[in-house]
Amino acid sequence: MLVAATALLALPLAAEAQQKPSRPWAEDVLYFVLIDRFADGSNANNMDVQRDNPGGFHGGDLVGLTRKLDDLADLGITAIWINPVALNIKGAVGAGSFMHYGHHGYWADDLSKMDPRFGTEAELKAFVDEAHRRGIKVLLDIVYNHAGYDSAYTKRPDARDILRTTDWGTCKEEGDDITMCVGGLPDFKTEKPEVARMVVEKQIARAKAAGIDGYRLDTVKHLTPEFWAYHRKTMRENFGKDFFLLGEIFGADYLVADAYFERDDMDAALDFSFKGETLGWLQGRGRTAAYSRFLQKRHKVRPGYIMSHYLSSHDVPMALGELGGDVQKFRLAAALQMASVGMPQIYYGEEVARTGNDWPSNRTDMPWGKDATLPGKGVKRDDGLRDYYKRLIAARRANPAFAHGDYTELAKDGDLLVFQRAMPDSGNAVLVAVNRSEKPQSATVALPASWAGKTVTDALTGKALGKAEASLALTVDGLTAQYLVAN
Incomplete structure (x- = not known):
C-alpha cells in the first residue's frame, strides 16, 4: 500500500473541481486514449498485468495519464476521450498464447462500478480536475x-428479460441493428424502457462526480431513436444543455449522421469517410479534383453539428501502417486533417509514429522512448513528427478559419491541391497547399484581397514568401504541405 500512497501523493493536488473550459467544441482538437496502453502510474492496480500478451492488461491507469497531462497540453490538444471505465469482465476470451481481456473497457461486467485496473473514482476526478486546470475537456466513452x-x-435472475445472447439463441441475424449481438456480445434489450433506464442511469453518478464534459457514445446505430431521445433528455436533466455527445455511428459520414442530428440525438459523430478518402488520394488513387470535392462536401454537415475526423483508431488499421510506414505521406495526412472542417481526433501515439496496423497491433503501448514510463518504456518514437504535430495544431488553434471557415478550391491539377479556408466576416484566411508527389509542383493562385500589402508566411516553417499581391506563384516541394497566412 505504500507504493499506491506514494503514487497518489505524486499527483498534482486538486483541492476543488476546476472550472470547465468554455471553448466551442468545433474549435477543439481531440486526443483518444486507451488508458491501459498509455502510462502506468500506480502499481496498486496492476493485478492482471500481462505485458507480453497483446490482448492482456499492460498496466496503464488514470494516475499515469494524469501525470502525462503536461505532455498532452504541450502537444496542443484541447480535449481527451478516454475509454469506458466501468468494471469489465475478469476473465479472457480466446485460447493459446492470445487471450483477450477487457483492457479496452468495452466488455462491462457491472456498469455501476468502476474497474480498479484503470483506477478509482477519486483518481478519475483528479484526472478530470487536472485536465480542466490545463484547459482540456474530457469525454468519457459509454457503452x-x-x-x-x-x-x-x-447470470441475473432476470437475465433473459434484459439480454439476448448467442448462447440462448435469442440474437437476431446480422442486418437487424437493434436486435443483433455485435461481435457475439450479450445485447441489452434497450428497446425496453426499463432496460434503457438501467444502462443509462447506472453510469450517471460516476460521470457527475468526476465533472466529465461529455460522452463518446459507442455502437450508436444499435439502439433505437426512442432510446436516443430518452438519453438526450436525461443527459440535459442531469448535466445541463452544454453536456457534449459524440456518437460512433459505424461507417457514417455527414449524410448518414444527419438523421441523428435532425432529431438532435447528439452534437457530433465520428467521420468514417475522411481516413479512406485521404489515404487513397495520398497513395495516388483518384484525381485531385475528386478529393477536393470530397473536402468541400464535408462542409454540408447540418449547421450547429460536428463531424470528428480521424486517421487511426482502435477499431480500424492505423494510418501510418496502411501507408507502409511512410512518415512523409503520414505528415501530409495529418496536415490535411488539421486543415479540414470538423473536430480532428488524434489516436494516442500516432503523433510520435506509433507502429501497428490492424487489430490487435492498433492497440499497442504508447511509445515513451528514453522516458522510464511503462508500459512503453524504451519503445522507439519519432519526436520530429511530434514537433510537426505541434506546429499543425498551433496553426489550427491560431486560425479560427480552420474550424469555422468556408472552403474554396484554388488549384486541383495533377498532384498539387491548394485550397483556402476563410471567414469573410473576420478576415481570417489560410491557404493550404499539399503536394502528394515526390517532385516539386507549382501553381499560381489568387490571394485574399484582405492580404494586400501584408507578408505571406508559411505558418508551419515560419518562412516568409514576400508581400501579398493579387496572386501568388507558388512552388511546393515534393511530399510537403504549407499553411500560408498573412502577417
Whole structure:
C-alpha cells in the first residue's frame, strides 16, 4: 500500500473541481486514449498485468495519464476521450498464447462500478480536475448496447428479460441493428424502457462526480431513436444543455449522421469517410479534383453539428501502417486533417509514429522512448513528427478559419491541391497547399484581397514568401504541405 500512497501523493493536488473550459467544441482538437496502453502510474492496480500478451492488461491507469497531462497540453490538444471505465469482465476470451481481456473497457461486467485496473473514482476526478486546470475537456466513452462476454448480467435472475445472447439463441441475424449481438456480445434489450433506464442511469453518478464534459457514445446505430431521445433528455436533466455527445455511428459520414442530428440525438459523430478518402488520394488513387470535392462536401454537415475526423483508431488499421510506414505521406495526412472542417481526433501515439496496423497491433503501448514510463518504456518514437504535430495544431488553434471557415478550391491539377479556408466576416484566411508527389509542383493562385500589402508566411516553417499581391506563384516541394497566412 505504500507504493499506491506514494503514487497518489505524486499527483498534482486538486483541492476543488476546476472550472470547465468554455471553448466551442468545433474549435477543439481531440486526443483518444486507451488508458491501459498509455502510462502506468500506480502499481496498486496492476493485478492482471500481462505485458507480453497483446490482448492482456499492460498496466496503464488514470494516475499515469494524469501525470502525462503536461505532455498532452504541450502537444496542443484541447480535449481527451478516454475509454469506458466501468468494471469489465475478469476473465479472457480466446485460447493459446492470445487471450483477450477487457483492457479496452468495452466488455462491462457491472456498469455501476468502476474497474480498479484503470483506477478509482477519486483518481478519475483528479484526472478530470487536472485536465480542466490545463484547459482540456474530457469525454468519457459509454457503452449502452452490450455487456461483456459471460458477464454478471447473464447470470441475473432476470437475465433473459434484459439480454439476448448467442448462447440462448435469442440474437437476431446480422442486418437487424437493434436486435443483433455485435461481435457475439450479450445485447441489452434497450428497446425496453426499463432496460434503457438501467444502462443509462447506472453510469450517471460516476460521470457527475468526476465533472466529465461529455460522452463518446459507442455502437450508436444499435439502439433505437426512442432510446436516443430518452438519453438526450436525461443527459440535459442531469448535466445541463452544454453536456457534449459524440456518437460512433459505424461507417457514417455527414449524410448518414444527419438523421441523428435532425432529431438532435447528439452534437457530433465520428467521420468514417475522411481516413479512406485521404489515404487513397495520398497513395495516388483518384484525381485531385475528386478529393477536393470530397473536402468541400464535408462542409454540408447540418449547421450547429460536428463531424470528428480521424486517421487511426482502435477499431480500424492505423494510418501510418496502411501507408507502409511512410512518415512523409503520414505528415501530409495529418496536415490535411488539421486543415479540414470538423473536430480532428488524434489516436494516442500516432503523433510520435506509433507502429501497428490492424487489430490487435492498433492497440499497442504508447511509445515513451528514453522516458522510464511503462508500459512503453524504451519503445522507439519519432519526436520530429511530434514537433510537426505541434506546429499543425498551433496553426489550427491560431486560425479560427480552420474550424469555422468556408472552403474554396484554388488549384486541383495533377498532384498539387491548394485550397483556402476563410471567414469573410473576420478576415481570417489560410491557404493550404499539399503536394502528394515526390517532385516539386507549382501553381499560381489568387490571394485574399484582405492580404494586400501584408507578408505571406508559411505558418508551419515560419518562412516568409514576400508581400501579398493579387496572386501568388507558388512552388511546393515534393511530399510537403504549407499553411500560408498573412502577417
